Amino acid sequence: MFLVSCNPDYQQIRHLVITGFAELGRCSEKPKPMDLFSIEKQRIKETAIVGMHTHLVNNAQENIDILLNFSVSKNQKFQYTAFWALKDYILLTHDNLIPDISDIIHAFLIGVLSVEQRVQAECANAISFMITHHLVYDSQFKNNKDSTDKQKEEIIAKIRSSPVAHILDAIMYLSGNDSVFIRTTAFSTLSSLSKYSSQCPSVMAQIKRDIEIPEEMTSKNYLAFIETRLSKQREWYEKSKSKKYxxxxxxxxxxxxxxxxxxxxxxxxxxxxxxxxxxxxxxxxxxxxxxxxxxxxxxxxxxxxxxxxxxxxxxxxxxxxxxxxxxxxxxxxxxxxxxxxxxxxxxxxxx
Missing domain, CATH: 1.25.40 (Serine Threonine Protein Phosphatase 5, Tetratricopeptide repeat)
Known part of the structure; x- marks a missing residue:
């Protein structure tokens, strides 16, 4: 259904699918109110945040690398804190402080498999932000008007032959989450991606590359299929980022x-x-x-x-x-x- 919603050739039904995603992306439950801190604790919080920002600006790559190590820690609190900080980095600075955010993207993809729902929530918010701000699934047609049809075909062919990004796997996996807030974030993200991809052939090509599944695959086995693919990514990621002590x-x-x-x-x-x-x-x-x-x-x-x-x-x-x-x-x-x-x-x- 998602692939149909992205395809401009199905105008008669795609808007219904997008509307369905948007409706599923609405949450009727009220979020829990944020805890209010005393003046004393608020000052502690603010001073700590200033300290964090100072370190991030002065040496972004080193701090990000440590957070990525924390993200695969056996200690759940270290994991959660890492994803919280990485999400804030993406939301506040995008990719302005380090040249390559691919490791951060991988962290959020494997984070959706966490046993902790609060980690999954951080990952859902981060992935949603990256998609809506085109940090992932960005158009490969930088000069759309100046590109020839042949150049566009070459770009699309290159996209289709590139490795699967697994970003769509992560969103689909989150759409089946027990938490209503995580589910609605995932469906809202799918709705935004559907609209954007229908207007950009290179983004549509990326989605087709990432959504390909075996022909014999049934819908009831789809969740297990993407979970297996994400698990393999997690194994690779943990080996590369895990550090003793x-x-x-x-x-x-x-x-x-x-x-x-x-x-x-x-x-x-x-x-x-x-x-x-x-x-x-x-x-x-x-x-x-x-x-x-x-x-x-x-x-x-x-x-x-x-x-x-x-x-x-x-x-x-x-x-x-x-x-x-x-x-x-x-x-x-x-x-x-x-x-x-x-x-x-x-x-x-x-x-």
């Missing part, structure tokens, strides 16, 4: 992301404990990974300075004591400075 090596980035995502008491406590674990390690200023993780934790410290929790504040004092004696750290002045002293005096006044 990634959760420990970059615990600072994870902590910073969690504070920017959900600065609840549990996450604030966890970020603080991870910071204490970090400073208790053997300090190595010559280890680039160690120094990068330290840099992430510096941003975590800046965010946690907004807390009024006495237990957290006592742990932050341990961090300050650590940096008083850590002359080898190039970040010492970020912690030991007049602003920190003033902050400590203000805390003492209110104790």
């Amino acid at each position: 990634i959760e420990t090596k970059y615990s600072g980035l994870y902590s910073l992301l969690r504070l920017g995502q959900d600065p609840c008491d549990e996450e604030i406590e966890d970020a603080t404990n991870k910071y204490i674990e970090f400073i208790e390690l053997q300090y190595n200023p010559d280890n680039n990974v160690h120094v990068l993780n330290e840099n992430y934790f510096i941003k975590v410290f800046m965010a946690l300075k907004h807390t009024h929790n006495p237990r957290i504040l006592r742990k932050l004092l341990k961090v300050i004591k650590f940096y008083i004696n850590q002359d080898d750290s190039k970040f010492q002045s970020d912690i030991i400075n007049p602003h920190t002293i003033l902050w400590m005096l203000e805390i003492m006044e209110h104790q």
Whole structure:
């Protein structure tokens, strides 16, 4: 039905199919209201987000690579946080900071197979955005008026002989999700793609390439078929992105992301404990990974300075004591400075 909806040769029925997708893409259920944070936690969140953005702008590729490693972590929270951050990267910056977003696209494709519905939701939103903004399924006819029929035929032939992109597999898979919000996002995306592809032969060629299935395939076996294809992609992706001890090596980035995502008491406590674990390690200023993780934790410290929790504040004092004696750290002045002293005096006044 989707292929029919894309084909301009079926004008009499394609608009009915598109309307059906659009209707299925409407959600009558009200979304859950977002949690409201206290002023204290909102400041923690905002400071963490600023820290995240600073790292992303200064070294986008390195940060994206770490997030891609997180996306195949055995720890579900690391996975979810990675997909949340990758989705925000796509929504906020498109492909402006790194030259190639193909690995990010692959991450979202394999993410739809996650056992966690919240990961599937992040992937559904990201894939929908990429399609509606033509980051995928973009027209290959850059100069449509100037291209000859022969040039267009050559482009379409090249598209059809290229590897399957599996993006359509991911959308179709999500359209059968138990979550009404994920289902409606998928159907809404299909509706948008149908309209666009009917106006662009090169996009239609990409869809035909990706939707090809065995002739003997029945509709009831289709879900298992695309799940198998996506699973093979996941195996390849996990082998290429999985790294040992990634959760420990970059615990600072994870902590910073969690504070920017959900600065609840549990996450604030966890970020603080991870910071204490970090400073208790053997300090190595010559280890680039160690120094990068330290840099992430510096941003975590800046965010946690907004807390009024006495237990957290006592742990932050341990961090300050650590940096008083850590002359080898190039970040010492970020912690030991007049602003920190003033902050400590203000805390003492209110104790």
